[in-house]
Amino acid sequence: MVQDIYLTGITTTGTPHIGNYVGAIRPGIAASKDKLKQNYYFLADYHALAKAEDPERINRSTLEIAAAWLALGLDTDNAVFYRQSDIEEIPHLTWILTSSTAKGLMNRAHSYKAVVQANEESGNKDPDKGIMMALYSYPILMAADILMFKSTKVPVGRDQKQHVEMTRDIAQRFNHHYGDILVMPEAVIDDNTAVLSGLDGRKMSKSYNNTIPLFADEKKLRKLIMKIKSNSLEPGEPKDTEGSTLFEIYKAFASEDEAADIEKRYADGIAWGEMKQVLFEYINEHIKPARAEYQRLIDDPAVVEQELLKGAEKAREISVPYLEEIRYAVGIRKLV
Numbered sequence: 001m002v003q004d005i006y007l008t009g010i011t012t013t014g015t016p017h018i019g020n021y022v023g024a025i026r027p028g029i030a031a032s033k034d035k036l037k038q039n040y041y042f043l044a045d046y047h048a049l050a051k052a053e054d055p056e057r058i059n060r061s062t063l064e065i066a067a068a069w070l071a072l073g074l075d076t077d078n079a080v081f082y083r084q085s086d087i088e089e090i091p092h093l094t095w096i097l098t099s100s101t102a103k104g105l106m107n108r109a110h111s112y113k114a115v116v117q118a119n120e121e122s123g124n125k126d127p128d129k130g131i132m133m134a135l136y137s138y139p140i141l142m143a144a145d146i147l148m149f150k151s152t153k154v155p156v157g158r159d160q161k162q163h164v165e166m167t168r169d170i171a172q173r174f175n176h177h178y179g180d181i182l183v184m185p186e187a188v189i190d191d192n193t194a195v196l197s198g199l200d201g202r203k204m205s206k207s208y209n210n211t212i213p214l215f216a217d218e219k220k221l222r223k224l225i226m227k228i229k230s231n232s233l234e235p236g237e238p239k240d241t242e243g244s245t246l247f248e249i250y251k252a253f254a255s256e257d258e259a260a261d262i263e264k265r266y267a268d269g270i271a272w273g274e275m276k277q278v279l280f281e282y283i284n285e286h287i288k289p290a291r292a293e294y295q296r297l298i299d300d301p302a303v304v305e306q307e308l309l310k311g312a313e314k315a316r317e318i319s320v321p322y323l324e325e326i327r328y329a330v331g332i333r334k335l336v
């Protein structure tokens, strides 16, 4: 039986927050320890370029995300952890795939269509206003990421499912023309992973500016938790856990028994101020050891750089010979 290869990318445009932790980092790290699985994790810094044009921010985000995954215990001996831009074969493959990808396929990408629609709705004469080619061909770069390592399983959020389907379309067309060379991947969407709400009760997301950074220092963490939206129920009045952001976040960190305990305290009318204190203390204790390690890595980026280079070396054991094979198939060959 052929072993599944899991691969997932993290775009380096922000500071890791507790929503990222619960939704992607924690399950990713758990999977990285599974000796029966082959896992690739990478920092999608070329993808970040399509979304942000601030060089300092991309650079800083790369360090922060890498340091977070390492501090939380990613097993980099078992899994391959690398930076996209260190794998020179990826942009080569991107161009090869670009050459046989229909423009019409890219026209259908939700990510592109959403911006066109926003332009139309705001009455812009040019529907493509502000749209860079990188946004338009984003799915092809993503296809190259996935196909470069013969991935079979791609764990992603629901919003990325279409991109994985496009990867299949791209690979299929390529294989039809050049022979059976690329491996067909499929998206893996885990509906059980929690999607956390943010400070204002909407989905926690950097685009809403409502996040709690995973490694905020104690003071900041307390301050942010105190800001989480609750309602006007007084201490002593029974409260519903359903729809309570404070409870939702607590539950994402705590054991089932602990959550059941808090559920009881809600019914007994716990004061919101007290619940915030409970949540702060819980998260703070949970995060403390990793936060110290995270800080150590941020202060010593050479350690992080070393890890990424180690990962790139492992990854290129696959990508270098495979690109050679792909190039040969399309006619990019030595003359003798």
Ligand code: TRP
Binding pocket: 007, 008, 009, 010, 011, 044, 047, 141, 142, 145, 146, 154, 155, 156, 160
């Ligand atoms: N586009 C993904 C996102 O925005 C990140 C990503 C880039 C990715 N390349 C990938 C995810 C390859 C899975 C596989 O979340």
